[in-house]
Amino acid sequence: MxxxxxxxxxxxxxxKDLTAERRSKAGFNAVxxxxxxxxxxxxxxxxxxxxxxxxxxxxxxxxxALFAGVLAFNRSYQSELDGGALEQLVLYPGSRKAIYAGKLxxxxxxxxxxxxxxxVAGIILFQVVIPSEWPSLxxxxxxxxxxxxxxxxxxxxxxxxxxxxxxxxxLLLFPMLVPVLLAAMEATKSLLGGNMMGDAGAWAxxxxxxxxVFLAATFLAFEAVIEx
Amino acid sequence: xxxxxxxxAIDASGIARxxxxxxxxxxxxxxxxxxxxxxxxGANGTxxxxxxxxxxxxxxxxxxxxxxxxxxxxxxxxSVRELVAYMAHAPGLYDNLTARENLRFAAAMLDRRDKEVxxxxxxxxxxDVGNETVRAFSSGMQRRLAIGRLLLARPRLLLLxxxxxxxxxxxxxxxxxxxxxxxxAGGAAVVVVHEIAPAAExxxxxxxxxxxxxxxxxxxxxxxxxxxxxxxxx
Amino acid sequence: xxxxAPPIAGAIVAPRTSRxxxxxxxxxxxxxxxxxxxxxxxxxxxxMGHLEKILYVxxxxxxxxxxxxxxxxxxxxxxxxxRREQDDLLAAAAAEVAAAFAGLTVILGMxxxxxxxxxxxxxxxxxxSTLVLFFILAGYLxxxxxxxxPDRRAQWSAVVGILGAINVPIVYMSVRWWRTIHQIxxxxxxxxxxxxxxxxxxxxxxxxxxxxxxxxxxxxALMERAAEHAARALALGVSGVANx
Numbered sequence: 001m002x003x004x005x006x007x008x009x010x011x012x013x014x015x016k017d018l019t020a021e022r023r024s025k026a027g028f029n030a031v032x033x034x035x036x037x038x039x040x041x042x043x044x045x046x047x048x049x050x051x052x053x054x055x056x057x058x059x060x061x062x063x064x065a066l067f068a069g070v071l072a073f074n075r076s077y078q079s080e081l082d083g084g085a086l087e088q089l090v091l092y093p094g095s096r097k098a099i100y101a102g103k104l105x106x107x108x109x110x111x112x113x114x115x116x117x118x119x120v121a122g123i124i125l126f127q128v129v130i131p132s133e134w135p136s137l138x139x140x141x142x143x144x145x146x147x148x149x150x151x152x153x154x155x156x157x158x159x160x161x162x163x164x165x166x167x168x169x170x171l172l173l174f175p176m177l178v179p180v181l182l183a184a185m186e187a188t189k190s191l192l193g194g195n196m197m198g199d200a201g202a203w204a205x206x207x208x209x210x211x212x213v214f215l216a217a218t219f220l221a222f223e224a225v226i227e228x
Numbered sequence: 229x230x231x232x233x234x235x236x237a238i239d240a241s242g243i244a245r246x247x248x249x250x251x252x253x254x255x256x257x258x259x260x261x262x263x264x265x266x267x268x269x270g271a272n273g274t275x276x277x278x279x280x281x282x283x284x285x286x287x288x289x290x291x292x293x294x295x296x297x298x299x300x301x302x303x304x305x306x307s308v309r310e311l312v313a314y315m316a317h318a319p320g321l322y323d324n325l326t327a328r329e330n331l332r333f334a335a336a337m338l339d340r341r342d343k344e345v346x347x348x349x350x351x352x353x354x355x356d357v358g359n360e361t362v363r364a365f366s367s368g369m370q371r372r373l374a375i376g377r378l379l380l381a382r383p384r385l386l387l388l389x390x391x392x393x394x395x396x397x398x399x400x401x402x403x404x405x406x407x408x409x410x411x412x413a414g415g416a417a418v419v420v421v422h423e424i425a426p427a428a429e430x431x432x433x434x435x436x437x438x439x440x441x442x443x444x445x446x447x448x449x450x451x452x453x454x455x456x457x458x459x460x461x462x
Numbered sequence: 463x464x465x466x467a468p469p470i471a472g473a474i475v476a477p478r479t480s481r482x483x484x485x486x487x488x489x490x491x492x493x494x495x496x497x498x499x500x501x502x503x504x505x506x507x508x509x510m511g512h513l514e515k516i517l518y519v520x521x522x523x524x525x526x527x528x529x530x531x532x533x534x535x536x537x538x539x540x541x542x543x544x545r546r547e548q549d550d551l552l553a554a555a556a557a558e559v560a561a562a563f564a565g566l567t568v569i570l571g572m573x574x575x576x577x578x579x580x581x582x583x584x585x586x587x588x589x590x591s592t593l594v595l596f597f598i599l600a601g602y603l604x605x606x607x608x609x610x611x612p613d614r615r616a617q618w619s620a621v622v623g624i625l626g627a628i629n630v631p632i633v634y635m636s637v638r639w640w641r642t643i644h645q646i647x648x649x650x651x652x653x654x655x656x657x658x659x660x661x662x663x664x665x666x667x668x669x670x671x672x673x674x675x676x677x678x679x680x681x682x683a684l685m686e687r688a689a690e691h692a693a694r695a696l697a698l699g700v701s702g703v704a705n706x
Contacts, residue, residue: 012333079322084318084320085320091284091286092338093309094309158618164608168604171601172601175626176598218625224618248610
């Protein structure tokens with residue numbers, strides 16, 4: 001019964017975040033445009049040789065998602081900070097884990113949609129060849145996004161309420177994301193390169209382990225962050 | 229005739245809290261029974277809001293204990309949150325959502341049924357603007373919506389911080405009606421005000437806080453009883 | 463009902479340093495002795511020549527860099543359990559010292575790598591994860607610098623420190639796996655017995671030094687807090703800091 005109640009609360013928070021974001025209009029477009037701009041700039045940095053640019057594509061796409069994602073994560077707490085709604089949110093009875101779950105859900109949808117656009121742009125800009133195992137590729141992208149969104153949502157709960165939030169979030173987040181990014185990038189690179197060494201599967205499994213570890217750790221720690 | 233401890237909505241003793249190195253609250257004792265409406269008076273910065281927030285579990289006390297209906301606010305904060313509703317000075321609403329959506333969100337978080345939302349909107353006089361976004365609301369209307377959220381919560385203890393600000397006469401009457409109904413049903417309330425006037429008819433007694441300590445109490449007839457502060461205590 | 467100034471739970475008392483300065487002298491002298499011993503008794507390496515002497519600073523520094531996050535982890539957990547300000551200040555002191563040691567390890571590693579392999583940086587697992595650890599600690603310290611409320615600062619630092627410490631072995635594993643996959647030669651990890659004594663001696667020397675540094679940093683933090691409390695208490699004319 002209590003699980004049902006927490007699920008209702010998580011859904012309400014996710015719906016509220018996504019609705020507020022949809023109505024503000026500016027957010028998603030700005031973040032996605034930024035990500036694509038980053039792709040283009042990387043293209044200038046690495047190109048115009050097709051080979052160099054195609055090899056770098058997996059890394060570049062994940063990095064673009066990361067840099068743009070940082071903005072999205074800080075924004076996800078904006079609606080609470082503006083009107084003093086965070087106090088009210090924290091005062092509702094029930095588990096704070098439901099708040100975290102709702103925010104995770106909303107950020108996941110946001111970042112997944114952004115990533116979809118960025119990947120299409122990346123395929124075009126970097127002449128990426130879509131491999132036959134594209135369902136596995138989708139799975140890698142899914143798990144990589146989960147890892148990214150988990151740590152981003154968690155650390156943004158602190159950075160969004162501090163000074164210098166634009167600097168603090170990357171500083172806290174990027175070192176923590178090294179394992180997830182490494183695994184996601186390597187698995188993507190490997191699949192796009194035809195998975196010669198068969199290591200894509202190993203990286204994918206590592207990625208899932210990382211996701212589980214970080215999800216568990218952040219769920220346990222969220223209360224301590226949001227209550228003070 | 230002191231109320232039995234179990235009936236006490238608030239049982240606070242020795243509450244102290246510092247911000248950085250400044251002690252804002254320096255030893256507050258307060259007992260509020262069910263059905264009582266207590267006003268907290270004092271100049272700005274004397275700790276009234278801080279005390280309210282400690283009772284509401286938003287802040288931890290650095291000394292002393294507070295029990296709400298028998299539950300310690302630090303050790304048993306979850307139970308306290310089920311019993312308490314807090315209205316801050318800031319309305320705490322979502323600008324991009326409509327009035328109805330704000331209340332439906334609150335209903336989901338409070339585990340109340342969606343069906344109650346319209347009745348609440350009716351009660352606070354916002355039923356006609358239910359589908360307008362809060363951004364377009366005046367501050368008085370936002371305060372009414374916040375009152376609506378209190379109605380959804382159906383708490384045993386109401387904690388209100390300057391609830392009359394931005395309210396017109398009918399708004400003040402609404403607020404007082406909500407408080408009286410709540411008290412008649414056995415609920416307790418603590419209301420922080422900077423002047424007694426709007427709340428006079430609902431307050432059972434007032435407590436004045438000066439420099440983090442209780443400096444005076446007054447009962448129904450607002451006869452002030454000053455509590456002497458010994459020179460050595462300062 | 464009024465009360466006099468409330469006792470501060472777990473009051474910050476200015477520390478009475480008594481034996482620690484002696485320990486400090488001991489640590490420094492031990493370090494000098496260890497360094498001299500190691501330099502004198504170890505023969506020049508077949509490949510590196512006398513460059514290997516730098517390892518007597520680099521390697522112990524690296525070991526200390528691994529130890530310090532454990533300290534941050536332990537005291538962070540203890541703070542969350544008991545909420546005593548002292549635990550937070552100790553964790554912060556450990557993080558600062560760890561950051562210094564991490565920086566030292568990385569720079570010395572670069573100085574050693576250049577003549578040995580011809581490049582400044584090789585992306586090997588140990589140096590890379592030490593660099594990432596440095597940034598984890600930098601983030602921890604930046605967070606502390608940007609938060610004014612002491613309760614929030616202590617609680618958030620504890621969480622960030624704990625998660626950061628947990629991440630360190632994960633990063634190390636990932637980078638090592640990354641290099642293995644790409645079949646890069648890993649740096650030599652076996653040490654000739656001739657060098658073991660020197661390394662062990664210096665490891666202890668660095669351990670003593672690190673404990674001393676953390677303690678001094680912690681004392682400085684305690685004195686700061688105690689001074690702040692006392693000054694304010696004086697200004698308010700309230701009876702001073704109570705001992706608990």
